[in-house]
Amino acid sequence: MRLKRKQNVLIINAYFDPWRSSTPTRWFIPRAMAPYYLAGHFNADLCNVRVWDEVFHGALLDTRLFDWPDLVIFTGLTAAFDRAHQLSAYFRNANPAVVTVIGGPIARALPSICAESFDYACQGDVEEIPQVIEDLWGSDYVSESTAPRFDLAVPSMGVGYLETTKNCNFACSFCSLTGEGRKFVSHSEQSITSQLDAMKRVLGVMVLDNNFYGNDRQSFERRVELIGERWRQGQFRGWGALVTGDFFKHPENVELMARNGCKGIFSGVESFDPEVLRSFNKKQSLTSDPRALTKLCAENGMFFDYGMIVDFSQQTIADVDSQLNAVLEDPTIPLPGLLSLTIPILGTPYFDDAARAGRLMPNLLLSDMDGQKVVEWPKEPLEKVVPFVADLMQFKGRKRALARHTVKHAWHWRRHFDLDQTALAMIRPLHRFGGRINLGNLRQMSQSRKEPPLTYCAMSDGLRSAYTPLVPLPSQFEKCFEPLRITDAGGGLTEELLKAREKTTPVALAG
Ligand code: B12
Numbered sequence: 419m420r421l422k423r424k425q426n427v428l429i430i431n432a433y434f435d436p437w438r439s440s441t442p443t444r445w446f447i448p449r450a451m452a453p454y455y456l457a458g459h460f461n462a463d464l465c466n467v468r469v470w471d472e473v474f475h476g477a478l479l480d481t482r483l484f485d486w487p488d489l490v491i492f493t494g495l496t497a498a499f500d501r502a503h504q505l506s507a508y509f510r511n512a513n514p515a516v517v518t519v520i521g522g523p524i525a526r527a528l529p530s531i532c533a534e535s536f537d538y539a540c541q542g543d544v545e546e547i548p549q550v551i552e553d554l555w556g557s558d559y560v561s562e563s564t565a566p567r568f569d570l571a572v573p574s575m576g577v578g579y580l581e582t583t584k585n586c587n588f589a590c591s592f593c594s595l596t597g598e599g600r601k602f603v604s605h606s607e608q609s610i611t612s613q614l615d616a617m618k619r620v621l622g623v624m625v626l627d628n629n630f631y632g633n634d635r636q637s638f639e640r641r642v643e644l645i646g647e648r649w650r651q652g653q654f655r656g657w658g659a660l661v662t663g664d665f666f667k668h669p670e671n672v673e674l675m676a677r678n679g680c681k682g683i684f685s686g687v688e689s690f691d692p693e694v695l696r697s698f699n700k701k702q703s704l705t706s707d708p709r710a711l712t713k714l715c716a717e718n719g720m721f722f723d724y725g726m727i728v729d730f731s732q733q734t735i736a737d738v739d740s741q742l743n744a745v746l747e748d749p750t751i752p753l754p755g756l757l758s759l760t761i762p763i764l765g766t767p768y769f770d771d772a773a774r775a776g777r778l779m780p781n782l783l784l785s786d787m788d789g790q791k792v793v794e795w796p797k798e799p800l801e802k803v804v805p806f807v808a809d810l811m812q813f814k815g816r817k818r819a820l821a822r823h824t825v826k827h828a829w830h831w832r833r834h835f836d837l838d839q840t841a842l843a844m845i846r847p848l849h850r851f852g853g854r855i856n857l858g859n860l861r862q863m864s865q866s867r868k869e870p871p872l873t874y875c876a877m878s879d880g881l882r883s884a885y886t887p888l889v890p891l892p893s894q895f896e897k898c899f900e901p902l903r904i905t906d907a908g909g910g911l912t913e914e915l916l917k918a919r920e921k922t923t924p925v926a927l928a929g
């Protein structure tokens with residue numbers, strides 16, 4: 419029998435940091451997990467698998483890695499298409515035989531350009547990767563087990579990740595899942611069990627689901643119990659999950675999760691303004707009063723966390739300012755764990771409305787869509803909104819109030835929280851809004867220093883340094899460093915975007 423050659427597989431989560439830092443973002447929870455789920459499908463006896471997550475490990479600038487892989491797989495958020503395209507050029511230049519694969523939100527939002535730029539552009543879930551492996555090297559290279567390779571995610575900072583459902587049963591206008599329109603489904607009991615087995619002992623578990631609650635009560639209860647069983651066996655000290663606003667309409671849901679070891683709940687409140695919520699088609703959050711929800715959760719020994727989206731095409735500076743001040747002045751409510759501007763994500767109803775209404779700014783790039791800069795014409799003059807956004811994103815002028823609020827909030831709920839939760843209540847807002855320390859390797863730190871300053875507005879931001887190749891490349895790769903433009907000088911959608919989004923016919927794979 420001929421000995422099979424071992425293949426080198428590199429799985430990359432491509433990422434553009436909104437702060438334009440090339441250094442690792444280690445302490446952020448949650449963490450991109452698709453690379454580790456993908457890795458689980460390769461037979462470890464025949465494949466050397468490595469993961470580079472540009473969020474967790476920082477920008478991939480190590481040129482020695484470029485000729486290592488036989489296969490490079492890309493995943494990432496929609497706005498990271500350009501980054502994946504750039505990286506593919508480095509690998510192809512270093513090893514013309516390398517095979518490139520892309521999947522996830524990028525490939526679904528930009529099917530045509532992905533099919534053109536990568537050897538395989540997968541439209542489905544990680545379960546599609548075995549077909550690609552089989553097509554390339556045969557079924558021996560596919561792993562029999564599908565358990566994720568959490569061992570490659572070390573250091574995990576004591577957090578284990580679990581996915582019990584996919585997609586969502588709601589349809590908020592700004593959400594990429596609405597644009598994709600894929601069905602909400604639960605993982606099988608066997609899949610959840612094998613993920614929990616692969617996780618081993620951890621401090622805490624974060625359930626990654628977009629909506630852990632979902633629309634099937636029996637499935638919800640079963641999933642809670644499955645996790646609860648492991649918690650009772652002592653595999654972890656507690657867990658947390660993301661739920662939608664409708665979950666809280668039945669307080670018994672909160673009690674059930676608490677009885678099963680849940681210590682923290684995240685819900686996308688998004689806005690305190692009912693009109694904005696209606697415009698987002700986010701009716702499930704209309705009754706999500708953070709004060710009431712924090713209290714309900716705390717009384718059940720759980721920490722409440724939420725996200726807030728500000729939309730200057732509908733809101734004034736005074737509206738946003740007063741909502742934020744109200745939170746800072748009230749120690750009973752936590753600060754939002756996520757504060758972002760609305761992003762017109764490709765393919766969403768929100769994007770289509772913004773484009774139709776002429777709200778998109780001229781010369782917008784896909785990589786501008788990171789939620790931390792103005793990309794749509796605001797309701798108020800740009801000269802007033804942009805400086806406000808700059809201060810808001812850096813929490814300028816609010817740092818003292820932030821520190822005061824953090825301490826007071828933790829103190830207020832101290833009797834309801836254990837030590838882990840109190841520590842989390844203190845660290846999370848300081849980590850999110852208190853500023854960051856940019857530490858990484860020398861290349862990454864020097865790359866961060868090359869970045870033009872952030873202006874918090876797409877119309878004035880310069881191009882990131884990543885658009886200049888790290889190494890000299892033949893002219894055939896020039897197009898990989900051209901930013902994908904969303905709008906032209908008049909604010910209309912570009913031809914290249916419309917072409918990039920055209921649907922493709924799926925390539926028939928073996929198996
Ligand atoms: C971890 C996470 C992050 C991390 C890392 C994200 C990353 N990839 O770099 C951080 C914290 C950085 C992050 C940031 C943001 N995130 Co986020 N995040 C998540 C979260 C909670 C989990 C992702 C995950 O690991 N899931 C588990 C893995 C297994 O599944 P998956 O990645 O969804 O991939 C599935 C498929 O797409 C497919 N797949 C993916 N890749 C590949 C590759 C191949 C080859 C194949 C075959 C299949 C495949 O298979 C998987 C299922 O089996 C999701 C919500 C969720 N539950 O998915 C949101 C989510 C991905 N984030 C989202 C958003 C909106 C954001 C922000 C824009 C929020 C904001 N307003 O600030 C920011 C980004 C800011 C910026 N810089 O641009 C959106 C999607 C946005 C998009 N399409 O671009 C999601 C879906 C949440 C939501 N419902 O709105 N996020």
Ligand code: SF4
Pocket residue numbers: 585586587588589590593594595596628629662686
């Ligand atoms: S509830 Fe969350 S995941 Fe579901 S559609 Fe709305 S924003 Fe997306």
